Amino acid sequence: MDQSIVDILKSHRLRRTPMRMEVLSLLINANGTAIAHPELERMLPNADRITLYRTLKTFEEKGLVHQVVDTSNATKYALCRDHCTEHQHHDDHAHFHCQDCGKTVCLDNITTSNFQVPAGYTVSQTHLVLEGTCDSCS
Amino acid sequence: MDQSIVDILKSHRLRRTPMRMEVLSLLINANGTAIAHPELERMLPNADRITLYRTLKTFEEKGLVHQVVDTSNATKYALCRDHCTEHQHHDDHAHFHCQDCGKTVCLDNITTSNFQVPAGYTVSQTHLVLEGTCDSCS
DNA sequence: TACGGATGTGCAACAATATTGCAATTCAGA
DNA sequence: TCTGAATTGCAATATTGTTGCACATCCGTA
Numbered sequence: 001m002d003q004s005i006v007d008i009l010k011s012h013r014l015r016r017t018p019m020r021m022e023v024l025s026l027l028i029n030a031n032g033t034a035i036a037h038p039e040l041e042r043m044l045p046n047a048d049r050i051t052l053y054r055t056l057k058t059f060e061e062k063g064l065v066h067q068v069v070d071t072s073n074a075t076k077y078a079l080c081r082d083h084c085t086e087h088q089h090h091d092d093h094a095h096f097h098c099q100d101c102g103k104t105v106c107l108d109n110i111t112t113s114n115f116q117v118p119a120g121y122t123v124s125q126t127h128l129v130l131e132g133t134c135d136s137c138s
Numbered sequence: 139m140d141q142s143i144v145d146i147l148k149s150h151r152l153r154r155t156p157m158r159m160e161v162l163s164l165l166i167n168a169n170g171t172a173i174a175h176p177e178l179e180r181m182l183p184n185a186d187r188i189t190l191y192r193t194l195k196t197f198e199e200k201g202l203v204h205q206v207v208d209t210s211n212a213t214k215y216a217l218c219r220d221h222c223t224e225h226q227h228h229d230d231h232a233h234f235h236c237q238d239c240g241k242t243v244c245l246d247n248i249t250t251s252n253f254q255v256p257a258g259y260t261v262s263q264t265h266l267v268l269e270g271t272c273d274s275c276s
Numbered sequence: 277t278a279c280g281g282a283t284g285t286g287c288a289a290c291a292a293t294a295t296t297g298c299a300a301t302t303c304a305g306a
Numbered sequence: 307t308c309t310g311a312a313t314t315g316c317a318a319t320a321t322t323g324t325t326g327c328a329c330a331t332c333c334g335t336a
Contacts, residue, residue: 135258
């Protein structure tokens, strides 16, 4: 399993460092749940906060993770499933944000279709967030 | 026009204070564009920042405005068009966030339909954000 | 395997954003 | 006009995010 992490980093042309391996491992094990920045800090008590910021930024730029937006005003990150590259993200699945427990999960079966935007507008990315109550809170 | 502002506050059972009138007026004149918190601060140089936080929070709770999420990590607010109440928001229109100029506008003609969520999940609110380039930036 | 340049890390300092408590003020109904 | 309740403004503090720089680490190359 460590091997897969190394492979992921390698395929995205990223240097393997302990920090990156740990963060990536956490995101993989999160299994479709988006993790907020402060949460990652708590999970990695010995890690430097600033380095974590930069690690996540790098991951995002290289198409490894994507930011998930919700109304909790905490930046959340989730692993990209789709074929995201350095140049373009293709995360077109929806996310569900539970208002009770605050968790955000990926809903891979709900994808965003093409929307008819006004003339002159171009869409490069879409975010679809459903808010409500999740199964363990209802 | 001031009258309409008074009416809106009255119908939502909110006391009319100078701060609320000003903020509401700005949001009405924004005409479908979501305004970020720091932007509002700049527009109201004499206003107390903390009061602004509480004003917006109150407005949101009473169904007057809704938060708009995007990747700019600045909380944005827009006037509710639909029939939002104290108890439930019904803003099911999409928002467009321009990556160049940073503006966020409401796309009233794009509405979110009903999505098939996993068993046990209930959806009370949806957020659909399209990101890309707007007409004045392209 | 050792070298060296590019890349990443950790610290310090700082900026921006958000929350809480409390006393003083303002609002709106009686 | 009076009064209780809601709202405001200030202080203090917490949380989140950024930048610069010296030092450490990584990894392709020799």
